[in-house]
Amino acid sequence: MDRFSLSGRIWHHVWRTCIIQCCPAHNKFGMLQKNFLSEINFYRKVHGSGPLTLDHYLTTIAQNVASTSASIGKWSYFDKNNNGVNYATVNEKESPLLINKWYKESKNYNYNTLFEKSKFLHFTNLVWKHTLAVGIGIAQKNSDLYICLKFFPEGSQSFKFQQNVGKPKYSFMNSRNFFKS
Numbered sequence: 812m813d814r815f816s817l818s819g820r821i822w823h824h825v826w827r828t829c830i831i832q833c834c835p836a837h838n839k840f841g842m843l844q845k846n847f848l849s850e851i852n853f854y855r856k857v858h859g860s861g862p863l864t865l866d867h868y869l870t871t872i873a874q875n876v877a878s879t880s881a882s883i884g885k886w887s888y889f890d891k892n893n894n895g896v897n898y899a900t901v902n903e904k905e906s907p908l909l910i911n912k913w914y915k916e917s918k919n920y921n922y923n924t925l926f927e928k929s930k931f932l933h934f935t936n937l938v939w940k941h942t943l944a945v946g947i948g949i950a951q952k953n954s955d956l957y958i959c960l961k962f963f964p965e966g967s968q969s970f971k972f973q974q975n976v977g978k979p980k981y982s983f984m985n986s987r988n989f990f991k992s
Contacts, residue, residue, distance in 0.1 A: 858979060860942075904954075906958065916930060920935070935972065936962050
C-alpha cells in the first residue's frame, strides 16, 4: 500500500494494528466492520462529508444479503436500483484492502458530472454528503468474504452528484494534522 498518498496514509492509519496478524473473521468480523467504518469516515472527511454511524437495522439488511449470497455462492441482491449499496466478494486475506480499492475509483470521477457511471459508484456511495448511516454485512464461504454495505439515505443519485460529492479538502501535502480530532 502506497504511503505517499493520502488514501495510503489513511489505510495505514486504520489498519496498522492488523497488518501482521489480523484475522478478519475474529469476533464475527467485528474488527473488520469497525475498521471499514473508520476508513470510510476518514475518506468522508477528505471530501467534507460528516461521519457515518453504524446502523443496526441497515446492518441486518446488509448481513442478510451477504449471508444469502455466500450460501449460494453468488450475489443475490434484489433491489432494482442499487443506489446506496456497495458489495463485493474478496479473498479473506485481501479484505482490508476493499474500502481503499473502492475509494480509488475517485480517479475516474469528474466533479462536474450529473449522471452516475458504474466506474465510480462505489466511491460516490462512500463519500455521499447526505448519507448519514451505513450497515455492514459480512459472510464467509471458504476463503471468500461476501461484503455488503447499505447506505442511508442512499447516495449516487443522478443530478445530485455536484452537491453531494465534494472535491478533496486534504491531500498528502496538507494532511499533517488530518488524524487529529
